Structure formats: structure tokens, C-alpha cells
Amino acid sequence: MKKVAVIGAGIVGSAAAYYLSKETDLEVTVFDDGAGQASKAAAGIICPWFSKRRNKSWYRLARLGADFYQTLVSDLQADNIKTDFYDQAGVFLLKKKDSSLEELYELAKKRREQSPLIGQLSLQSRSNLPADLADLNGFDRLLYASGAARVEGSVLTKTLLAASRAEIIRKRVSLNVSSDGNYWVSDKLFDAVFLACGAWLPQILKPLGYEVDIRPQKGQLRDYFFKDSHTGDYPVIMPEGELDIIPFAGGKVSIGATHENEQGFDLCIDSRLLDALEREAQTYFPKLNEAYSKSERVGTRAYTSDFSPFFGQVPQLKKVYAASGLGSSGLTSGPLIAYQLVQQFLHKELLLPADDYSPNNYIVKGS
The missing domain is CATH 3.30.9.10 (D-Amino Acid Oxidase, subunit A, domain 2)
Structure with a gap:
């Protein structure tokens, strides 16, 4: 059984844990210290259609993110999970x-x-x-x-974590890469890592030699x-x-x-x-x-500096996936982004063109 770590239990991390847990050959562990998480302090409005932002990739993500809530609600209801976070x-x-x-x-x-x-x-x-x-x-x-x-962010994340089979560990952690290319989180070895730590992503990747365009x-x-x-x-x-x-x-x-x-x-x-x-x-x-x-x-x-979210594999780190830069539209796009990351990891068909949201312009490996 493959072991997968998810760092961050906000909207992206909790949704990723839920969909990863649907795979019977995966053992999922979620790490989160609970401090400052945007989703807990978010009461969201799923209503992207009136935005006049000119960024077509952003609007497509937000539009399909709103649509994806129908899938998310349906999937949870099929698992006999209450979905009163969404109305x-x-x-x-x-x-x-x-x-x-x-x-x-x-x-x-x-x-x-x-x-x-x-x-x-x-x-x-x-x-x-x-x-x-x-x-x-x-x-x-x-x-x-x-x-x-309307979506209550804290209820949504609690629902997704409870619906997953993931082990939840409440602590701040770091990501370490051993000389043989293995990934360690909190002294545990993992086959893959999902970085869903929002504004704290630079703190996770900087010790590994990365600069991250996140504020x-x-x-x-x-x-x-x-x-x-x-x-x-x-x-x-x-x-x-x-x-x-x-x-x-x-x-x-x-x-x-x-x-x-x-x-x-x-x-x-x-x-x-x-x-x-x-x-x-x-x-x-x-x-x-x-x-x-x-x-x-x-x-x-x-x-990010251009207000565009990104998600995908971290450059030069095989099977390490990251998402960040969601900003104030995180509750709208977060579940879809999480689903996309899981689909990438599983080598399955995506709902969005991954190149339009690639981390490569926002996560740079130092020389």
C-alpha cells in the first residue's frame, strides 16, 4: 500500500484527502497545526459568473469550480455524508x-x-x-x-476530513528529501506528498532550495x-x-x-x-x-504576484504536488483544484488543461 502525506487541512488539503481516500491502495495522512487556516475563517459565496476579471484561465477555473460542487455534494451523499455546508x-x-x-x-x-x-x-x-x-x-x-x-468553510473541511479515511495529525511539519530521493514528513516515509499549505508554502519549500511566488x-x-x-x-x-x-x-x-x-x-x-x-x-x-x-x-x-492560482507537480520533485495562490476565491475553486491534483497523481483524465495552471512560473529551484 502506498503512503501519501497531505500537508494542510484547509479546503484543498481536506478535499484531496477525501478523494485520495477513495483509492483502496492508498494510506493517507493529513498534517495541520490549525493556525491561521483561511478555510476556517471563510464564509464563502459560490458565485463566479459576475466577475469581470480578464484572466480567462482564472474564470474557467472559477466557473468549473462552481460546477464541481454538484459533483462533490453528489459524491458525499453517495457515501451517506451530510452536505449541509452547501446551500x-x-x-x-x-x-x-x-x-x-x-x-x-x-x-x-x-x-x-x-x-x-x-x-x-x-x-x-x-x-x-x-x-x-x-x-x-x-x-x-x-x-x-x-x-x-453559500458555503461555510469550517464545516466543509470538517466534513471532508471526517468522510476520508485519513489519519489526522495536528502538528507543524517540514518536508525532507533524502539522498536516495525519498520523502520524509514528521519522521515518516511517504511515496507522495501533497502540499496544500496555502500561504505557508514558501516556508515548506525554501529549505529545499526553492523560491515561491506567494504572499x-x-x-x-x-x-x-x-x-x-x-x-x-x-x-x-x-x-x-x-x-x-x-x-x-x-x-x-x-x-x-x-x-x-x-x-x-x-x-x-x-x-x-x-x-x-x-x-x-x-x-x-x-x-x-x-x-x-x-x-x-x-x-x-x-x-501570487499576478493573482493567479497554480497547482501541479513541484519542479524537480517527482510525486510532490502543490497548490496555492487561490486568494479570496479559494472556496469556489479549492475542491476542483484538489480533485485535479489527485487525478494528476493517479494519471487520470483532467477537467482543466494543467499547463494553464502550472507551478513552474511560481516555484523556482535555485541554482
Whole structure:
């Protein structure tokens, strides 16, 4: 039986562990110290179709990543695993200019030809909203898409790890390569290694002589808790800017997230920034004032210098695979990237052209 190590238990690592564990001839071990993981601090919106980024490879990854959730949910349900981390609740997109809404509407109609998951599209007036949504404020019109989903990152990763057959070891580790080409992690020998450690990838590869184009970005969000459990009836709300309002079933609403590029790996809560997001959110969702408690989360995202994610085999390290640079779209693309890495390892057909996301431009072996 071959032994495979996965370093990192975030969205990529946990999904990789799940799909690796489906192979009966593999023994999977996951290493993670739990500090700063982006997925634990992520309340995600699966809604890539309205992005105007010009990077076609990125959009294809995000589009197919959204589609892949249907496969992931189906696979877990076939294993009798609950999939309440994923809910297609729809989205309200808000723009300051009506013309911007019209442009997005036309863009989404074209993209729906490739992505029927977008579902129903409509431009709506606030005055015509159903009675149970009448307390939404701060806009006159909105663009609605029924296929958008909300994902609770921490629940997703816990679900995937529990569904896998992997051994979970909670510690910080390093990767060592012996003179005979064997891979050692935490004094254990492995046949293959998956590096799913996000912004910490440079720290893993630098001792082996690699330079990695990855920088950390701090992200904070705030969760609000309500005695009224009907919060799950609301769609996700996406105003312009950094703010997203993500209601979940059971009386929780998440507000965020910040994008802080100069804080490194700092995990301290900055209430000043979260208070500013709260004030902005209250203009659209005054119900925040009724929350009986609130809490904060913070994590570290990974970005490349050109904001493009990468995944694949590490140069000159056979059977060592890495993924990073997912940024704020990690929950959308993470499961698909993990599946792609597993397919590469197993020499099976890929859903994406691997060369378009190759690590070779981001991971360089020193002379």
C-alpha cells in the first residue's frame, strides 16, 4: 500500500484527502497545526459568473469550480455524508448605478449558456420583494441569480476530513528529501506528498532550495447570531466593494471579509476594520442590530504576484504536488483544484488543461 502525506487541512488539503481516500491502495495522512487556516475563517459565496476579471484561465477555473460542487455534494451523499455546508440560496447583487446592473445581467445571460448552474436571472425592484425580505434596505434595484450558493468553510473541511479515511495529525511539519530521493514528513516515509499549505508554502519549500511566488493576505469576518432562526431564508447579499452579507440557517449571519495585504501572518482581530464593515452592512441589513451576540474569525489567504492560482507537480520533485495562490476565491475553486491534483497523481483524465495552471512560473529551484 502506498503512503501519501497531505500537508494542510484547509479546503484543498481536506478535499484531496477525501478523494485520495477513495483509492483502496492508498494510506493517507493529513498534517495541520490549525493556525491561521483561511478555510476556517471563510464564509464563502459560490458565485463566479459576475466577475469581470480578464484572466480567462482564472474564470474557467472559477466557473468549473462552481460546477464541481454538484459533483462533490453528489459524491458525499453517495457515501451517506451530510452536505449541509452547501446551500444554493441565490444571490442579490447590488450596484450604485442601474447601468452596472444591466451590464451584469447581460453578461450573466451570455455566461449561462456555458454555466446553466447560474439558474434563474432577473432584475428586481426592492419594492416588489416578498414580505419576508422587506427589511432589506439601501438599494432600489438588484440583480438576482438563483444558482449562487453559500458555503461555510469550517464545516466543509470538517466534513471532508471526517468522510476520508485519513489519519489526522495536528502538528507543524517540514518536508525532507533524502539522498536516495525519498520523502520524509514528521519522521515518516511517504511515496507522495501533497502540499496544500496555502500561504505557508514558501516556508515548506525554501529549505529545499526553492523560491515561491506567494504572499499572505489577512482576512477577517464577523459572525452575528440571532434568536430568529429564519436567517436561512435570505439570499446572499453582495454590494459593491469588499462587503458580503452571508446569512446561514440557524440564526447566523456572516459579514466580511477584509483584504489586508500588509499584515503578513498576523492573526489579531482588528475591531476597527470589522466595525467599519458592520456599519456598511447595517445600511443594507438593519437586522444586524438585533443580534444577541457576535464573534470574529481571522485567517490568512495566499496570493501570487499576478493573482493567479497554480497547482501541479513541484519542479524537480517527482510525486510532490502543490497548490496555492487561490486568494479570496479559494472556496469556489479549492475542491476542483484538489480533485485535479489527485487525478494528476493517479494519471487520470483532467477537467482543466494543467499547463494553464502550472507551478513552474511560481516555484523556482535555485541554482
